[in-house]
Amino acid sequence: MAQLENFRLKVFRTVAQHLSFRKAAEHLFITQPAVTLQIKALEEDLGVRLFDRRGNQIFLTAQGSRLLRYAKRMEALVAQAEQEIADGEGHLSGELSLGASTTIAQYVLPRLIGAFLLENPRVRLSLQSGNTELVVQLLLDGVIALGLIEGPARHREVRTEPFLEDEMVLIAPASAEMDRLTREDLRSTNLLMREQGSGSRRVIELALGKAGIKTKNFAGVMALDSSEAIKSAVEAGLGVGFVSRWAIAKELELGILKIVEVPGLRVTRSFSLARRTGPMPQGPAGCFRSFAIERVRALSSGLKRNGRPGGSGR
Template identity: 50%
Template sequence: MENFRLRVFRAVAERSSFRKASEALHLSQPAVSQHIHALEEELGIRLFDRSGTRTSPTPAGKLLLKYAERSARVLDEAREALVRLNGEVSGELRLGASTTVAQYILPRMLGAFLKDNPRVTFSVVSGNTEEIVALLLRESIVLGMIEGPSLSREVHVEKFLDDQIVLIVPAGHEWVGASRVPLHALTGVPLLLREEGSGSRRVVEQALRKAGLRLNELQIRMELDSTEAIVSGVEAGLGLGFVSGWAIGKAFRLGTVIPIEVEHLEIRRELTLIRKLGPGPEGVAAAFERFALAQKEHAPRARR
């Protein structure tokens, strides 16, 4: 029901990238550029600043985005209201997920949800925890699924899964085979950590401080923007890394990384579903929220 050029415009604006928008919409990057150019020609104004490495909306683009998002919400409500006449759950859900959730947990959840709700479509944006919270507050997404605690008081938070953060080392590392290593040993090895703003990074830092290890004692060799990048870096021998237990299943089975237990350090966290404070969601958002909160699985314990 939404004007397709506006949908393309929203995808570019929300992701700050023509490439990421093309991937999300299953279009070629030139096709995305053509739609944006046609919209700019129609309106007679430039909507994006393409200078540098980042694409950002111009003042006119930011203004249009507010109206485009409002229009999309109204059309979603209309579609859901029409479908409810037949007693079905249908419509598009704009969902945001932090990177570990998006890569390792959400695909399974969406598959299970869609079996019972085949008329639902999803628009999913991934980013670190801070980015997902910001998208929620801007109402670019309706629900968010994050790994770390939200620092905003404007969101409603509920746990949907447990997770355990584990330290992984490459196969052949000198610590492989040890029952556990002392906490102070972490100061003598290069570490690969997630970037600032990541929920995983925040949880790891809090746990290390609580265990009595000062962050300035660590040898942080590299900061990476995804869990997958950390696992690959550990496999390549670049350092050791802290990652979600959900993320190491394949690498563990292949024997390329090994989880190691550290004395006096156990890092557990809650994966949470977030929405803006206020009345609860309706329609497809309410159905997915009920489904997510009913999950009974627990994070896999790392095998040693």
């Protein structure tokens, strides 16, 4: 189906999202001068400045902010129109804009997205990942239609619904002698955790608190920005770290890392689908929501049986 959206508005919306002509050009696969030309033409048509330039940075003007609100509404209306027309033809099509917390984006989403796009090849996917706070902000800004997050949204304009249970496990090198960590052991052990703002970190700190354990009970605490970084640091002998069981399946099977127990401590959480308050998403976002809820049941049961998501336990 042909693109119905006004291209100048699409360029404007992309520049406003990134606050960068260069990044907008990269996102749209056009040259930076072409972006500048489109914005200049739009400003001339409207008779107002849409961006202020201060040094190497650009900012939306008051008029630009007003236009952005309408541009987002128009984008949603165009997507709805495309979807309703496609539904009449019996095909699901249109834009699916997702945001996902890092662990979900790395270890859960690839299988879901692959299967969904195989069934719906006319859907165009865009995915942004980051910690929970970033994904929630993308929802609030209208950049994504649906988020998949690891922690609570903590915003009244965002609704969440659990779709997958997860367990955070404490890992150590496979060569380590310990299989359990006592309260006394913590004092000589470094703890590796995700950064502040991560849903994983909030869940871990809450569980530790309920078990009567504080991060200051450990010899030291190191903040890292991804599960992969934590696994690498643990493998290098820098300490023990918490990661999702989804993130450790491969290393457990290969005998690189192992799970260490702490008496009285179990860290569980729910992965949640997040959306703006209001009507349930329609079109590709609504279909993907239903698809994800149904499909993760099979993935989760495979992980529990074999230690690998949906695997066969080779």
